[in-house]
Amino acid sequence: MRLVRTLRGRLVAIALVWCGLFLFATGFSLQTMMRNYWQEAEADGLRLQLYDLLSRLEVAKTGLPVVTGSLSDPRFNQPYSGYYWQLELGRDVVGRSRSLWDTNLKSDGLKSAFGDPDLFVGKGPNKEPLLIMTRTVLLPGSDRVFTLVMAKDSSALTQTLNKTRISLFLGLGFAAAGLVLGFMFQIVYGLRPLHLLRRELGRVHEGHQEGFRLRYPLEIQPLVEDINRLLHHYGELLQRARSHTGNLAHALKTPLSIMRNQVAQLPPEDQAAIGEQLDQIQRHIDYHLGKARVTGAAKILGVSTPVRARVEYICRAFSRLYPGKTVDLQVPAELAVGVEEQDFDEMVGNLLENAFKWSASELRISSAELGGWITLRIEDDGPGMSEDQIAKAVLRGVRLDEKVPGSGLGLNIVSDLAEAYRGSFIMGRAELGGLAASLSLPKVARVES
The missing domain is CATH 3.30.450 (Beta-Lactamase)
Known part of the structure; x- marks a missing residue:
């Protein structure tokens, strides 16, 4: 059974x-x-x-x-x-x-x-x-x-006896209906705190609130208080870890700048060798800063980022750097993803930077919903990539064009961040003729201001 x-x-x-x-x-x-x-x-x-x-x-x-x-x-x-x-x-x-x-x-x-x-x-x-x-x-x-x-x-x-039996069965039938209705009311009323707890957990997960606010029965309230303390403690630990990582990067930035200035005074043959090592150190710092943001990202509750608003903000920034590019934005205003705004900007910023950089004149940004996921698709009309180039592009530190400045970590960080949120990141051929990058992230309800 x-x-x-x-x-x-x-x-x-x-x-x-x-x-x-x-x-x-x-x-x-x-x-x-x-x-x-x-x-x-x-x-x-x-x-x-x-x-x-x-x-x-x-x-x-x-x-x-x-x-x-x-x-x-x-x-x-x-x-x-x-x-x-x-x-x-x-x-x-x-x-x-x-x-x-x-x-x-x-x-x-x-x-x-x-x-x-x-x-x-x-x-x-x-x-x-x-x-x-x-x-x-x-x-x-x-x-x-x-x-x-x-x-x-x-x-x-x-x-x-037959009439008495019929009357008895009718009476018991009404009694059974009354008992069932009473039991159902008791069950619904008794389980209501768990329903409210589940609804509050959904609001915490979607970013509507930071913790549980309602008062619950004595059997549940201790558990709710423990979860609130755990959420607060975990948020503090994560914030402290990210703060320490940022402080470390800032502390290394000044010595690296001094070393670069000193290298500039060396003979050309020495500058190339030492400069390459300094670039390698810088790539490691950038990579581990990205990994620090990824660590614990998927386990954060209470985060929500509006997709269209952030995409418009990033597009305005790149439009000033790459003028003359047309952007076709096909993203509804109500869409939101369960991703921290900083991480979302990091992922979409890397993808839009590549699209603006390599496109000839046109970009298309669209979205699709499937189940509990939102897929953001960014296409351009640039030269695109072959399958081998796509496979290499997400590797750490790989730069397909050494003439273009960069650390080669952007697409790798996008892939790591997407996986941290249990999402996915794939690339392929766009309808516009260039590259198409598809980023799938968890969907949440839009937080209205």
């Missing part, structure tokens, strides 16, 4: 099973109690009629019993009324009610009824179901033992 995987499903399943068992036991018990009540009532009524008949029996001079007076129930005098009595001596019928007319009741081989040794079920003159009570009697003035048989139509009892 497959287990229910949700708390709501488990609680509903438990409630339904418990409700079903409870109602089944209740219905069975009530039905048994009511059946016993009506059966005992019928047996008592039949017993009273038997005693009424017994009180009116006298032994005649012939030695046979006769009925003096009339019974209290006139139906014993109506033919085939369903109320009968019969007096037997051995196997012979020595007396009977007028309601039997010219027939006799079968009193031997009867099936016991209700667990009472004196009660039986049988058939009447018209094949109607009968409840039969027998009693052996010894009448005053006679030494012979007679058998008194008293019977009544039991179809009314059956109809009463």
